[in-house]
Amino acid sequence: MNRNMNTLLTRLGNHNPSSLSVPETIPLTLSSVFAFEDVDSLNQVYEGEAEGFIYSRMTNPVHEALKEVMRTIDGGEDALVFSSGMAAITSTLITHLEAGDHVLASHALYGETYEFLKYQLSKFHIDVTFADFGDENIDRYFTPKTRLVYTETISNPLMTVNDLRKLAEAAHGHGAKMVVDNTFATPVVCQPLAHGADIVIYSATKYLCGHGDVTGGIVVSDQETIRAIDKVGTLYGGCMSPFDAWILIRSLKTLELRMKEHSRNALKLAAYFNCHPKINKVFYPGLDSSPCYDRASSLFNNQLFGGMLTIDLKGAEDSYRTFIDNLDGIKFVPSLAGVKTSVCSPAITSHRNLNDKELEEAGIAKSFIRISTGLEHIDDLIAEFDSVLNLI
Structure with a gap:
């Protein structure tokens, strides 16, 4: 069938040519949405019965490559990528908390993390206690409603290093999960999951990128936890751009x-x-x-x-x-x-x-x-x- 010029211009140029070779670096997939051959294919991908991509707010081929790197070097089962460190933090907190719950947080935290914990979670009727995690009697700060313990591997800006193993033991003893912001350390210096943490968070804007040209966040944890955070994060819309994910993959090599x-x-x-x-x-x-x-x-x-x-x-x-x-x-x-x-x-x-x-x-x-x-x-x-x- 002969096509008009405008139809040809609109539809052509969307497919890679067949080749015996593959790109040495991961291709940058900028597409915001993905097409399907038929209805059954769409249903299979949505239900997890087949691999594929739907919409880049959910995930993208470059996102998946970045997740593979991060879950591997951090010793986790799975990972998520976000538009910023704060998007990663807030999505993680909101996933695990509801009205009436309690968070036990270090008193030494990044300023905007502190602000979110103190002033935003209260709008959802969630209580937060800020404590000195060097306290030998850390158990006294827990309540029956404590769901999360939140700390940083190296605190900002006092560079305090808390006993992650002791905190994890206390958290698990009270039925809570421990969340660790590992931004200052990176997996090169410390892998909190190996010391008992349940969830590890990064502002990828910092050392993971390391060149001042990306804004992003990453969460690493077990598959069940990642699935739960993914559902909430997708709804809140804090998705990383494919280009930022591509730059991060490049940066992580060094x-x-x-x-x-x-x-x-x-x-x-x-x-x-x-x-x-x-x-x-x-x-x-x-x-x-x-x-x-x-x-x-x-x-x-x-x-x-x-x-x-x-x-x-x-x-x-x-x-x-x-x-x-x-x-x-x-x-x-x-x-x-x-x-x-x-x-x-x-x-x-x-x-x-x-x-x-x-x-x-x-x-x-x-x-x-x-x-x-x-x-x-x-x-x-x-x-x-x-x-x-x-x-x-």
């Missing part, structure tokens, strides 16, 4: 190499700050003077402690401003985990929406500078920090 170098540089930088007269305190679990050192050493892989550290500056209250404003090559960035070293003030960035009382309860001072250690030569980093500390 994750171990990057995390090793981030960790090496951070340890050297922490040791430098630890001896500097203008620094009150250094928060980094890799320092043998850190109260978290022994615990981190038992939980973390290959004596790697991650690329994040926080310093507490001496001097006037606005010393953080002098420090930030006079840096040259090192930039002030309200995020982290890129290949370039960056700094931020948690009190005015990640924890900006916390009031003074909440900041005090979280142990965060305006004199804190959080440093995301990059991949530059350590001598250059120390030289630049040294020059700006001379101004304080």
Whole structure:
């Protein structure tokens, strides 16, 4: 049958040619929807009787490739990808909670996680207790309605490392699941599922991407849990774009190499700050003077402690401003985990929406500078920090 030009232009160019070779990198599938030959094929895919794709809000071939990488390196059965770390966090929480339930959360968390737990869950009549997870008597914070225990492997910004095994044992003893945000550590440094966690969450925007060009979130857990979160996440619509998933797959190929170098540089930088007269305190679990050192050493892989550290500056209250404003090559960035070293003030960035009382309860001072250690030569980093500390 002869076709008109407009029909040909509309319908052609949608199929890959047959070939004995395959692409060396995964193809980028941008299609938002997928076509079926007949009704039976659609029904089989919907019911899980055959493999296939329907709509990219549900999943996409590139999503599936990314999930395979993450569940494998994290030791999970399955994984999900989201449009952001907060989409991953909120979908996980909403899946497991209903009115009247209780969450036990660490008092040291990323600012927006804290905000969601404290101010959003209350709208659903869900109670949240923020506790010091270093408390030896952690059981006293549980209630008969506790459904989740929520913590971070390395806390933001105090770099606290909690006893994941002890927390998991306590959670399971009270019939609760333990959720761990492993963003700062990544599976290279720590695999929380191996230490008793039930669900692991990532802001893929950070180290998993590592180049500042993706926004995304990932959840890793067992198949039953992932199916439940998937149903809720699909309804709330926090789907990752196929392009971001494709970029993440590329970035993950160098994750171990990057995390090793981030960790090496951070340890050297922490040791430098630890001896500097203008620094009150250094928060980094890799320092043998850190109260978290022994615990981190038992939980973390290959004596790697991650690329994040926080310093507490001496001097006037606005010393953080002098420090930030006079840096040259090192930039002030309200995020982290890129290949370039960056700094931020948690009190005015990640924890900006916390009031003074909440900041005090979280142990965060305006004199804190959080440093995301990059991949530059350590001598250059120390030289630049040294020059700006001379101004304080």
